[in-house]
Amino acid sequence: MATILYHGEPNGPSLAVLAALAESGLDTGPNAIACRAIDLLAGDRHRIAGLTETLALDFAVEGEGPVLVIDGEAMTESVFVAQYLDEVAGGALQPRDAYAHWQMLMWCRRITERCAPAAAFLGLRAQGADRLAAMSDDDFATLVAPIVSEDLKQRWHDTRTGAFPDAADTDSRAKVAGAVDMVEAQLVDGRDWLMGPLSIADFETYGWLMGMVAILPEAFADRPHTAAWLARVRARPSVQSALARSATGRPEAAWAPGPEINRWG
C-alpha cells in the first residue's frame, strides 16, 4: 500500500519532517513517499480518508502536525517520524554513539516540550487566530466536529475566542527566548550544526524558531551564531525543497493549534 506524508505549510513540525524526508532520499524513486499538502488550520488533518489506525493522529501530543500514513496507520510526532524516515533510509541524521544520541533526544525534548508549545501559542495568536475568529459559528462547528481529543479541541476554541492569557504570554516569550539562548550557547564553539554533525535536532529546532524571528525579534538580537545557523539550515537543499512546497509563499506565518503548555511541572 502507498505511503503518504500529509503535511501542512513547511513551518514547525511539517518543515522538520519534510526536510528529514528530503535528506532520507525516500521522496524519490519507484517506492517514493508521496507528499500531500493539507491546510492544518482548516482542520484538514481530521478528514484524512482511508485510515485504519488513528490513535496517533487523534491523540498526538504535538497537536496539529504532519501525518505519515503507512498501510492505513497514521504516524505522528515530528521527531519520531523523522527518526523513522532516517532509520528506514539507513540515514545519518542521528548520532550513532549512545551518549551523543541521548544528547540529541534531550535537545529535541527541550524543543518539543518547552519551545514548541510557546511558539505555537505566540504564532497562532499573531497569525492564525483572526482567521478562526472570522469564521461563522456553523463553519467553525463543522471544522472542529471530527476532532477526537477534547483538550486539542479546547485549544481550537481558545484560539477562536482569543483566550491567550497574559501568564501564558509571559511564559511563552521566556521559553522561546530560552530556546534561542540554548542555540546560541551550543554554537559558540564554532560548530556548524547543533549536535556537531547535522541531525534531526537542526530541523526540529529550525522549524519552530524560523517563524519566531518576526514575532519575537528581541530574542534574536545580538545572537550572531544563531543568525548564521538559521541561514545555514535554510540554505540546506532539503530545507529549500521543503520550503518550495509552500502554497502561500509565507510558510513561516502558518500556524495551527500545537502542543499544550505543560499543565503539571
Next chain:
Amino acid sequence: MSDITLYHWEPNANSGKPMLALMEKGVPFTSHYIDMLAFDQHKPDYLAVNPQGTIPAMTHGDRVLVESTAIMEYVNDAFAGPDLMPGDAQDRWRVRWWMKFMDQWLGPSFSMIGWSVFVGPMVRKRDPEELAAAIDRIPLPERRIAWRKAINGSFGEAELAESRRRVALGIALLEAELGKRDYVGSDSYSLADINIFNSTYSLPLSQPDLAGRDKTPNIMRWLKRVYQREAVAKTWAMGRTDLAHRYSLIMEGID
C-alpha cells in the same frame, strides 16, 4: 565496582524506568536511594548531580544523564544484553509514540492524582516551618507550586477533574492497544512496556473502577506477563515503601 550510579526513589513512575531497564539489560549499578518524601532530591549533594532537583539521574563514569525515558534509551544503546527496542522501524516509532504519550499526556495526570491522594497526605503531617523551608529550597518554580498544592491539598477541582478524565481515557486507549498487540506498540517486550508498566502496575488497586479483570482484560493479561519477569521481581524488591508492596498484593490477586 560499577561505574554506573543510579539516583532513584521507589520502583515507580519515573524512577522505576531506568531501574528496570538496567535490570533487564543485566547491567550492574550502584543504587543511590533518594527519599523523595524527605526531599533528598533538593539537598546539595544531589543538586550537585542534577541541579533541577528531580529524580531519576544516572552517572556513567563522568557523564550525567537525566530524563527517565531518555536514560532508558541510553541504557539500551550503550550496553550489551537483550535489545529493548523492536527491530522494525515502524514498531520503534510506535514504542516512542507511546512513551511520549505517557511522559507528557497521561503520566502528568497520574502524578497529579498521586500527589493529591498519596504524596501530599504523607508529607503534610510534618512541622509546617520545616516544610516551608523545604519548599523554598526547590530549584524549579513549577515544582515549588506543585509541592505547595500537594501539601496544602489545594489542587483545583477543574484540574483534578481533567486529570481524572485523562486517566480514564488513557486506560481505555491502553486496553485497546493491548487488544491489538502482545505488548505496548509491538509484539515484543520493549522500553514502552517498562515505561508504561511503571505507571500502571498498581492500577487494579488504585483505580478499581477503571481497571481490573472484568473491565480491562487485555491490560490484566499484559500486567501479569510483565509481573512475571525476573527483572521486575528484582527491581520491585528494591522498594522500601508500601508502593512496592502493592506489587505483590496485585501479583497474588491476579488470577
